[in-house]
Amino acid sequence: MRPLAFSYEQTFMSTPISLFDYYLPPELIAQEPVEPRDSSRLLVLGGGVKGGKEGLGVVKLEHRKFSDVLNYLRAGDVLIFNDTKVFKARLRGTIREKEIEVFLLSSRSNSSSVTAAVGEVWGGGSVWTSLIKPGRAVQVGDKIIIKNLKAEVLEKKEDGTVLLSFEISSERVIEFANEHGEIPVPPYVKKVPEKLETYQTVYARETGSVAAPTAGFHFTKELLEKIKGQGIKIEFVTLHVGLGTFRPVKSETLEEHEMHSELVEIKSEVAQKINAAKKEGRRITPL
Numbered sequence: 001m002r003p004l005a006f007s008y009e010q011t012f013m014s015t016p017i018s019l020f021d022y023y024l025p026p027e028l029i030a031q032e033p034v035e036p037r038d039s040s041r042l043l044v045l046g047g048g049v050k051g052g053k054e055g056l057g058v059v060k061l062e063h064r065k066f067s068d069v070l071n072y073l074r075a076g077d078v079l080i081f082n083d084t085k086v087f088k089a090r091l092r093g094t095i096r097e098k099e100i101e102v103f104l105l106s107s108r109s110n111s112s113s114v115t116a117a118v119g120e121v122w123g124g125g126s127v128w129t130s131l132i133k134p135g136r137a138v139q140v141g142d143k144i145i146i147k148n149l150k151a152e153v154l155e156k157k158e159d160g161t162v163l164l165s166f167e168i169s170s171e172r173v174i175e176f177a178n179e180h181g182e183i184p185v186p187p188y189v190k191k192v193p194e195k196l197e198t199y200q201t202v203y204a205r206e207t208g209s210v211a212a213p214t215a216g217f218h219f220t221k222e223l224l225e226k227i228k229g230q231g232i233k234i235e236f237v238t239l240h241v242g243l244g245t246f247r248p249v250k251s252e253t254l255e256e257h258e259m260h261s262e263l264v265e266i267k268s269e270v271a272q273k274i275n276a277a278k279k280e281g282r283r284i285t286p287l
Contacts, residue, residue: 009164012254013253013255014255015253015254016252016253017249017251017252017253017254017257018252022259026188029188029189031190032188032191032193032198033198033217035276036220036222037066037202037217037218037219037220038065038066038067038069038218038219038220038222039065039066039067040065040066040218040224041063041064041065041066042063042064042065042066042068042069042218043061043062043063043064044061044062044063044064044072045059045060045254046060046061046062052098052285059080063093066218066223066260067223067235068192069223070223070226070227070230073230073232074230074232075230075231075232076231076232076233076277076280076282076283077232077233077282077283077285078232078233078234078235078273078274078277078282078283078284078285079227079232079233079234079235079285079287080200080235080236080237080274080284080285080286080287081201081203081216081219081234081235081236081237081287082213082215082216082236082237082238082239083197083201083203083204083205083206083236083237084204084206084207084208084209084213084238084239084240084241084285085200085204085205085207085208085209085213086108086183086184086196086199086200086204086207086209086210086211086212087104087174087177087178087181087196087208087209087210088177088178088180088181088182088183088184088196089103089104089105089177089181089210090102090103090104090181090182090183090184091104091146091177091180091181091182091185092136092146092182093144093145093146093147093151094144094145095117095137095138095142095143095144095145096142098137100132100133100134100138101132101133102130102131102132102144102146102151102164103130103131103132103133103184103210104128104130104173104177104210105128105129105130105131105210105242105243117208119238124168125165125166125168125169126165126166126168126169126170126173127154127163127164127165127166128163128164128166128170129157129161129162129163129171129243130161130162130163130164131160131162131243132153132162135160135162138153138155138156138162139153140154140155140156142154144164144182147175147180147287149166149168149171149173149176150166150167151164151165151166152164152165156172159243161243175214176208183199184210184211185198185199186211186245186246188246193217199212200212201216201217201219202224203216203218203219203224203236204242206265208238208240208263209240209241209242210241210242210243210245210246211241211245211246212241213239213241213287216287233273233274233277235270235274236270237264237265237266237267237270238264238265238266239262239263239264239265240245240262240263240264241262242260242261242262242263243260244259244260244261244262247260
């Protein structure tokens, strides 16, 4: 009888989620960024295994400051950054004089433009996919009052989201949110930043995310200039961080977990540069 053969993907995807659990002391979770940003800590994983028999060795680790990342890059490398920009997506309002929280999310538009797709145009206004808390009392047709802004519940989705219709454009909804809303920080961050810029990367420019692409938090403008000065190429794509970043994993295995989709835009000239670098065998690092 031939033994059963399992691929790496089959084995890994059937792994119980419980094996990824670990305890992280709350006091080790940073509540505000260090200044300057590149003075944060950098953990470098060594390029090999040292000591012992194969498979039983100890991985070499190095503790550095993030500004030392220059020592691990070389001319010709390509770094790909996400230039999405967070807006104050959490709003407080009322339905039938009851207080609620409205969390604006990216829309399900088929538009190829990232900016236009943030909120779907609807008869001169806009329609937003949103979360409402508490959601159990929300009904189709309900009117929501958020200061001097009004919205109507068009539809309730099976995934818990709702479609809200606003009388103003998506751009004006974002302007209103940035003036009256709150920064949607993750639940483990208890101290909400006073300034939106604190919860942005230094290169953020395309508005549409409800959470920051935190892998880029540690870069400063000065560090980026030093990187360019070493002959390292920097390219930008736009991926708006959406609902999935706040949704917990509830399935028992990775295979059963349903991933949420997010809107991404890669300009043709950027794609050409990335493909050329890949063809030439240069190192490409997405952040």
